[in-house]
Amino acid sequence: MRMTVRSxxxxxxxxxxxxxxxASFAAPATTSTAMPAVTATLTVPSKTATKTVTVTKKxxxxxxxxxxxxxxxxxxxxxxxxxxxxxxxxxxxGKMVSLYVDTAVLQNSAHKNVPCTSCHxxxxxxxxxxxxxxxxDEWRAIAKLSCKNCHKDAFTxxxxxxxxxxxxxGDTSSTVGAADSSAPGKLRPLCGDCHGGHGIPxxxxxxxxxxxxxxxxxxxxxxxxxxxxxxxxxxxxRAYQAGASxxxxxxxxxxxxQVLPAADRKSLVNRNNLPETCGTCHxxxxxxxxxxxxxxxHNARQIYDQNPLYAAVNSARxxxxxxxxxxxxxxxx
Amino acid sequence: MIGLTxxxxxxxxxxxxxxxxxxVALSGHFFGNILTGRAKRRFVGWxxxxxxxxxxxxxxxxxxxxxxxxxxxxxxxxxYIRFPFFNGGRAFMQWVHYIAMIVVIVNLIVRLWYAxxxxxxxxxxxxxxxxxxxxxxxxxxxxxxxxxxxxxxxKYNIMQKGTYVLFVPLLIIQAITGLMLWRxxxxxxxVSLQQLVAGLIGASGVWWVRTAHYLVNWLFIVLTTIHVYxxxxxxxxxxxxxxxxxxxxxxxxxHGAHGDVHGDEHAHDGPAFGTESTxxxxxxxxx
Numbered sequence: 001m002r003m004t005v006r007s008x009x010x011x012x013x014x015x016x017x018x019x020x021x022x023a024s025f026a027a028p029a030t031t032s033t034a035m036p037a038v039t040a041t042l043t044v045p046s047k048t049a050t051k052t053v054t055v056t057k058k059x060x061x062x063x064x065x066x067x068x069x070x071x072x073x074x075x076x077x078x079x080x081x082x083x084x085x086x087x088x089x090x091x092x093x094g095k096m097v098s099l100y101v102d103t104a105v106l107q108n109s110a111h112k113n114v115p116c117t118s119c120h121x122x123x124x125x126x127x128x129x130x131x132x133x134x135x136x137d138e139w140r141a142i143a144k145l146s147c148k149n150c151h152k153d154a155f156t157x158x159x160x161x162x163x164x165x166x167x168x169x170g171d172t173s174s175t176v177g178a179a180d181s182s183a184p185g186k187l188r189p190l191c192g193d194c195h196g197g198h199g200i201p202x203x204x205x206x207x208x209x210x211x212x213x214x215x216x217x218x219x220x221x222x223x224x225x226x227x228x229x230x231x232x233x234x235x236x237x238r239a240y241q242a243g244a245s246x247x248x249x250x251x252x253x254x255x256x257x258q259v260l261p262a263a264d265r266k267s268l269v270n271r272n273n274l275p276e277t278c279g280t281c282h283x284x285x286x287x288x289x290x291x292x293x294x295x296x297x298h299n300a301r302q303i304y305d306q307n308p309l310y311a312a313v314n315s316a317r318x319x320x321x322x323x324x325x326x327x328x329x330x331x332x333x
Numbered sequence: 334m335i336g337l338t339x340x341x342x343x344x345x346x347x348x349x350x351x352x353x354x355x356x357v358a359l360s361g362h363f364f365g366n367i368l369t370g371r372a373k374r375r376f377v378g379w380x381x382x383x384x385x386x387x388x389x390x391x392x393x394x395x396x397x398x399x400x401x402x403x404x405x406x407x408x409x410x411x412x413y414i415r416f417p418f419f420n421g422g423r424a425f426m427q428w429v430h431y432i433a434m435i436v437v438i439v440n441l442i443v444r445l446w447y448a449x450x451x452x453x454x455x456x457x458x459x460x461x462x463x464x465x466x467x468x469x470x471x472x473x474x475x476x477x478x479x480x481x482x483x484x485x486x487x488k489y490n491i492m493q494k495g496t497y498v499l500f501v502p503l504l505i506i507q508a509i510t511g512l513m514l515w516r517x518x519x520x521x522x523x524v525s526l527q528q529l530v531a532g533l534i535g536a537s538g539v540w541w542v543r544t545a546h547y548l549v550n551w552l553f554i555v556l557t558t559i560h561v562y563x564x565x566x567x568x569x570x571x572x573x574x575x576x577x578x579x580x581x582x583x584x585x586x587x588h589g590a591h592g593d594v595h596g597d598e599h600a601h602d603g604p605a606f607g608t609e610s611t612x613x614x615x616x617x618x619x620x
Contacts, residue, residue, distance in 0.1 A: 234341075234415050234416065235415070238416060238417050238418075239417040239423060242417045242418065242419055242420050243420035244417055244420070244422075244423050246423060246424065247417075247423075282536075284528050284531055284532075284536070285527075285528075285531055285536040285539065286536055287535050287536040287537050288537070289336075289337055289535075289536070289537025289540060290536040290537055290540060292336060292337060292338060293337050293338050293341075293537075293540055295338055296338055296341075303338065303339070303342055304342060304345075304346070307339075307342050307343065307346050309343075309346045309347060309350065310342075310346045313346070313350050
């Protein structure tokens, strides 16, 4: 008798554990606190005989999202039940923020076989999300840095460069930027700030890689606006800004992960390393005069402005434009 | 000494400014044509200089036509290579540049043969004589509307001869410097002409070559712009004839009715296209 009671209790517990997720799946997300009845039929072996027991239990639904059944999960199907919905939004700081994740983008990315929780590690085993999200943007930072779990070499280089979250030796500020830096006051970028999130192209995705190549000025210029704006020399910058795929993106000269200040002896754009850096494209074309010519890469505008004839012509053009504007304003009045 | 970087900037600034000045000046010149009545006589009254000599043979016309097309392609593709002004297309433009370069070089060789080695040997039409030099001021005065007509010494005046003759060395310089910059690998090798040149004169030497190539390119652009303007405004029928768009009416196959003044200083160096000189008839003041 005692055994039968014990078996019944065990069976009931198992039934709840097994059937409950299915019940949640069947039920739409709701804010209702109703307690639907859950019935499970289970065959339970005992020492004497095999018995079939039926368990009925009322289970309270959570007041917000019923996602418990989805997590932990090894795939994306669980998360995408909600995040695959274009209408999934959240009000954050008075603004409506979309929580939609485009499944097609994800499936075309390099990480199409990577579970969501491999990057969003803090979401694994933790639902509902409110407790995580209410902490602020920490979950974003965690996701943006989660690349290190797989891409260890790149992460090692990254942390030894100027973009390292820990800063450079002797740097005690929380941002990259001293006022005289190229990105004053900017937070150090995490992996995801440059590489993006769900749509990171695979090595086979030529179009995606070209899109990343084309985004360099926008990507790096987000912090280094001065340098990206000055990238306007004859053969590199102008071509790049015009969309030429054979023109170098920022990282082709400045390195991708181990980005270092030009003054650093290890920097690719350190004067001592320029022959090798430029030589990757200009093999056999490098000497001192060539390198001097390279000063145009980021300083073309400045050098033009210093040209007296250019300055005079520009002044004349400005004066002429002012005159035209004055005449126009007369007619406008 | 000015550095390569500064020199390039100076060339950019000087020639782009100069080009704007030239376009404005040519517009002003055309306005002068209107004010002096030259434009009305030519474009409304269709009074153009009479053309002496026989029709221009097909070969120089053909060469000229090809040359024009190739030079336009070279100019646009060359400027694009230096100043990429639209999305992508650099590899395509380099190919355009290479092909047009070959066309121009072949044309130049054939034209030089035509001028010096063929039966016609028309180089004599381009030789600048002493009288050309002495009458040059009067030609200039004509073009700036001080004189109503210019002295006539042959098929081309001193300005034309000077320009056309200058084109030859400029083309040769451009061909040589262009070949020195050629990045295509030589057949059956993994080396380009540019790399060979870099081995001889160094990488910075190649950049000086590139700068020279760019400078001469601007000279072509400037001279060709003036050439096209004067061809159209001074002798539109000949311009059209050169492109096969019309045929010159040559009522005066012999010299003398070309519309230019024959003064005492006038005498022909030699017949154009084998025509004989005849006493000239001064043409009335055109203004």
